[in-house]
Amino acid sequence: MRDVAVIGVGMNRWGELWKKSLRAIWTEAALEAVDDAGVDHVDAMYVGCMSSGLFVGQEHLGALLADQLSMGPIPGTRVESACASGGLAFRQAWMDVASGLHDIVLATGVEKMTDVDGGAATDALATAADQEYESYHGVTFPGLYGMMAHAHMHEHGTTRRQLSAVAVKNHRHGTLNPLAQFPMEVTAEQVEESVLVADPLRILDCSPITDGAAAVVLVPLEQASSLTKHPPVRIAASAHATDSLALHERDDLAWLGSTERAASEAYAQAGITPENLSFCEVHDCFTIAEIMVIEALGIAPRGCGGSGAESGVTALGGKVPVNPSGGLKSKGHPVGATGIAQVREAVLQLRGQAGDRQVRDARWGLTQNMGGTGASTVVHIFERP
Amino acid sequence: MIGSARNWRETPQRYRYEAARCTGCGHVHFPPRTVCRKCRGREFEKTTLAREGTLETYTVIRVAPSGFTDQAPYAVGIVALPGGVKVTAQIVDGNPEELAIGDRVKLEFRRVRQDGAAGILCYGYKFVPVRGG
Amino acid sequence: MEVGIAGYGAYVPRHRIKVEEIAKVWGTDAPSYKRGLRLQEKSVPSPDQDTITMSVEAARHALARSGTDPGRLGAVYVGSESHPYAVKPSGTVVAEAVGATPEVHCADFEFACKAGTEGMFVGLSLVRSGDVESALAIGADTSQGAPGDALEYSASAGAAAFVMARENLVAVCEHTHAYMTDTPDFWRREYQHYPRHAGRFTGEPAYFNHVLSCARGLMEKSGTTPDDFRWAVFHQPNGKFPLRAAKELGFPREKVDQGLLCPMIGNTYSGSSPMGLTAVLDVAAPGDRILMVSYGSGAGSDGFIWRVEERIREVQDLAPKTRDQIEDHPLYLDYGTYAKFRGKILRAAE
Numbered sequence: 001m002r003d004v005a006v007i008g009v010g011m012n013r014w015g016e017l018w019k020k021s022l023r024a025i026w027t028e029a030a031l032e033a034v035d036d037a038g039v040d041h042v043d044a045m046y047v048g049c050m051s052s053g054l055f056v057g058q059e060h061l062g063a064l065l066a067d068q069l070s071m072g073p074i075p076g077t078r079v080e081s082a083c084a085s086g087g088l089a090f091r092q093a094w095m096d097v098a099s100g101l102h103d104i105v106l107a108t109g110v111e112k113m114t115d116v117d118g119g120a121a122t123d124a125l126a127t128a129a130d131q132e133y134e135s136y137h138g139v140t141f142p143g144l145y146g147m148m149a150h151a152h153m154h155e156h157g158t159t160r161r162q163l164s165a166v167a168v169k170n171h172r173h174g175t176l177n178p179l180a181q182f183p184m185e186v187t188a189e190q191v192e193e194s195v196l197v198a199d200p201l202r203i204l205d206c207s208p209i210t211d212g213a214a215a216v217v218l219v220p221l222e223q224a225s226s227l228t229k230h231p232p233v234r235i236a237a238s239a240h241a242t243d244s245l246a247l248h249e250r251d252d253l254a255w256l257g258s259t260e261r262a263a264s265e266a267y268a269q270a271g272i273t274p275e276n277l278s279f280c281e282v283h284d285c286f287t288i289a290e291i292m293v294i295e296a297l298g299i300a301p302r303g304c305g306g307s308g309a310e311s312g313v314t315a316l317g318g319k320v321p322v323n324p325s326g327g328l329k330s331k332g333h334p335v336g337a338t339g340i341a342q343v344r345e346a347v348l349q350l351r352g353q354a355g356d357r358q359v360r361d362a363r364w365g366l367t368q369n370m371g372g373t374g375a376s377t378v379v380h381i382f383e384r385p
Numbered sequence: 386m387i388g389s390a391r392n393w394r395e396t397p398q399r400y401r402y403e404a405a406r407c408t409g410c411g412h413v414h415f416p417p418r419t420v421c422r423k424c425r426g427r428e429f430e431k432t433t434l435a436r437e438g439t440l441e442t443y444t445v446i447r448v449a450p451s452g453f454t455d456q457a458p459y460a461v462g463i464v465a466l467p468g469g470v471k472v473t474a475q476i477v478d479g480n481p482e483e484l485a486i487g488d489r490v491k492l493e494f495r496r497v498r499q500d501g502a503a504g505i506l507c508y509g510y511k512f513v514p515v516r517g518g
Numbered sequence: 519m520e521v522g523i524a525g526y527g528a529y530v531p532r533h534r535i536k537v538e539e540i541a542k543v544w545g546t547d548a549p550s551y552k553r554g555l556r557l558q559e560k561s562v563p564s565p566d567q568d569t570i571t572m573s574v575e576a577a578r579h580a581l582a583r584s585g586t587d588p589g590r591l592g593a594v595y596v597g598s599e600s601h602p603y604a605v606k607p608s609g610t611v612v613a614e615a616v617g618a619t620p621e622v623h624c625a626d627f628e629f630a631c632k633a634g635t636e637g638m639f640v641g642l643s644l645v646r647s648g649d650v651e652s653a654l655a656i657g658a659d660t661s662q663g664a665p666g667d668a669l670e671y672s673a674s675a676g677a678a679a680f681v682m683a684r685e686n687l688v689a690v691c692e693h694t695h696a697y698m699t700d701t702p703d704f705w706r707r708e709y710q711h712y713p714r715h716a717g718r719f720t721g722e723p724a725y726f727n728h729v730l731s732c733a734r735g736l737m738e739k740s741g742t743t744p745d746d747f748r749w750a751v752f753h754q755p756n757g758k759f760p761l762r763a764a765k766e767l768g769f770p771r772e773k774v775d776q777g778l779l780c781p782m783i784g785n786t787y788s789g790s791s792p793m794g795l796t797a798v799l800d801v802a803a804p805g806d807r808i809l810m811v812s813y814g815s816g817a818g819s820d821g822f823i824w825r826v827e828e829r830i831r832e833v834q835d836l837a838p839k840t841r842d843q844i845e846d847h848p849l850y851l852d853y854g855t856y857a858k859f860r861g862k863i864l865r866a867a868e
Contacts, residue, residue, distance in 0.1 A: 136498070140450055196445070
């Protein structure tokens with residue numbers, strides 16, 4: 001397997017993009033990544049998208065978007081793993097280049113969620129859970145994470161204030177991200193007084209409904225410097241693990257086993273430990289998710305994830321900043337695009353191009369992208385060579 | 386929309402709580418599946434779930450999915466039943482805000498959903514609190 | 519050959535609404551309603567409950583008491599005037615849920631409040647004839663009272679189920695009798711949401727004519743008098759009619775009280791006298807005789823004489839008792855929530 005580098009990134013401003021269709025949103029981000037990479041063609045492309053069928057009635061995205069790119073009849077592959085679709089699309093692209101199959105590969109993600117009403121969006125998102133034995137009974141995604149939150153609070157004493165601290169931190173980071181959907185600060189009081197969605201989670205504990213796309217270009221590391229003007233960023237590890245789809249099948253309802261497994265494999269591949277991480281971009285679909293993820297990544301001891309944001313350890317300027325981009329919470333969560341946007345943030349940080357949210361001396365970055373209640377997790381580790 | 390075939394196929398589980406015990410390692414699967422997730426065995430014997438269990442965790446759904454809007458707010462929980470099985474279902478007949486992890490609950494036959502005003506009725510299981518002695 | 523009940527059980531929904539709560543909305547005088555009809559409150563089914571769900575739970579209780587293998591049930595009958603489907607039986611869902619399918623007869627019965635007891639009679643007869651080994655007969659309703667109508671105070675929900683067999687009996691059916699005429703006292707036309715009734719005509723020519731005639735016919739054919747009975751159960755559209763019927767027949771009050779559930783849970787329609795019977799069986803002793811007369815508008819009465827057997831003592835505790843269920847942490851509703859539960863007010867269509 002060859003070493004692979006990311007040499008181009010692209011992303012549009014995320015939000016409710018009423019005037020733009022899915023194909024327009026995607027093409028904007030894809031072309032920006034190709035331009036940023038300094039290449040004039042790609043050999044293959046991958047697109048992560050959870051549910052274009054339910055949201056806009058469109059499947060067959062691999063072909064549609066390859067066509068929109070107008071770079072020839074290249075192989076286009078749609079990848080789906082619920083909210084980890086983007087991260088998994090990136091992994092497929094990595095495998096494509098690492099194996100020697102292709103040299104210049106575009107990894108993208110897109111989701112267009114606002115053409116349907118809130119109820120239909122909730123129903124589409126619920127297809128990431130067990131249709132017959134979870135969603136059938138009327139439990140929503142906030143509901144599943146609400147149950148995980150109650151379990152975590154009961155088992156480990158995690159507090160309401162600790163959940164709020166995650167939202168406060170990520171929104172503060174988001175004010176420094178010009179592409180974020182909600183780049184405004186929130187206070188813990190605002191979070192705790194916002195409307196209840198699924199106890200104990202309130203609306204400000206939840207990532208939003210968003211339209212958006214992101215794209216990155218991968219090439220063999222040895223070709224990178226001849227193609228790009230930016231410092232190339234090496235993919236040091238790629239890992240993917242699954243777990244039972246239904247939350248109730250897990251042994252510990254307050255633990256993310258697939259994240260633990262994927263992270264452990266990734267650290268081994270990269271030859272590092274959590275202590276080496278300069279920052280990470282994780283899947284904060286709900287505030288409780290970030291708390292549980294940093295435990296599974298080994299950044300916080302098991303049961304102690306609640307103190308991460310509360311203590312400042314995971315804030316910009318802290319020991320290991322988590323979600324310097326603003327995370328899903330502030331940046332937005334167009335489902336299939338999230339995993340790719342995480343990669344883009346990691347690349348910008350390691351290039352030294354993150355502007356006001358730059359992590360100092362960034363050397364190693366980790367991205368963690370998760371589907372459902374943790375039924376799939378994709379972890380990548382990046383290095384500034 | 387659930388539709389006739391999908392709902393009918395699940396009646397052994399929804400109506401009678403039929404599960405499958407792996408003859409290799411004894412793990413009980415609800416619903417039954419083709420391969421045992423513990424030991425990869427493929428031989429199972431039929432069993433049914435116990436009716437009473439303990440609330441492992443719960444939430445109160447306030448923003449409901451389509452078809453459940455009129456029921457909100459309602460509690461959904463994960464219940465641990467004897468035999469090692471955990472089940473997700475609504476917890477009804479009580480104030481959702483008075484639930485606590487560790488509560489004793491039991492299965493009851495209820496109408497879980499319906500396909501609008503003219504479609505089929507989908508019956509299944511919910512949990513109710515066990516009260517008193 | 520003796521046939522009768524091998525197992526019995528009832529199901530009472532947990533929600534309630536008090537007479538005062540309904541009266542305050544419609545401006546009626548609650549105390550006089552409560553006195554006049556001997557009603558305090560009624561049971562209310564939650565939106566996820568219906569005739570089928572209550573029938574399944576009652577049937578489970580009955581099967582727990584009878585110990586019958588559900589696969590050997592030869593017939594499953596559900597009698598109701600609020601079947602969830604107009605076409606597609608309630609009985610098939612119940613039979614499937616209790617494990618009686620596939621080699622079993624099934625159909626739904628309808629005869630206003632005596633649909634359940636007709637099913638009981640037919641179940642007993644099939645066992646007596648030898649056509650089936652055992653039969654499950656259920657009376658259940660989630661009846662609707664028109665808003666502001668007198669019947670709104672009493673129309674409630676509940677179910678009772680009986681396993682009829684010729685072995686392991688807890689009560690033998692000694693005699694049955696029927697008294698039925700075409701009497702239009704209460705009805706609901708197709709596509710109408712609420713039933714209508716003929717006011718005071720529902721008394722003498724309807725309820726009392728049929729209940730009293732049936733009871734007298736039953737006692738005459740069996741050569742019995744009220745003294746021969748320890749208990750009496752009558753159909754209970756309110757708390758007053760059954761007491762007056764008892765008095766006119768010569769049954770003292772204490773023989774009727776145990777089976778009189780209406781003051782606490784209202785009129786459960788097809789569940790009414792069957793649930794009253796279950797409440798009596800919960801406390802009856804071997805050798806006790808029970809007179810039971812149902813009433814269904816339209817109109818007719820089914821009468822039964824039951825003789826309690828030794829085995830009753832073994833089964834009373836095997837499932838929740840009826841009065842225990844009535845008293846078990848009832849949940850009281852305000853009128854608005856009650857109206858929403860019963861579909862009297864609907865969210866505006868999107």
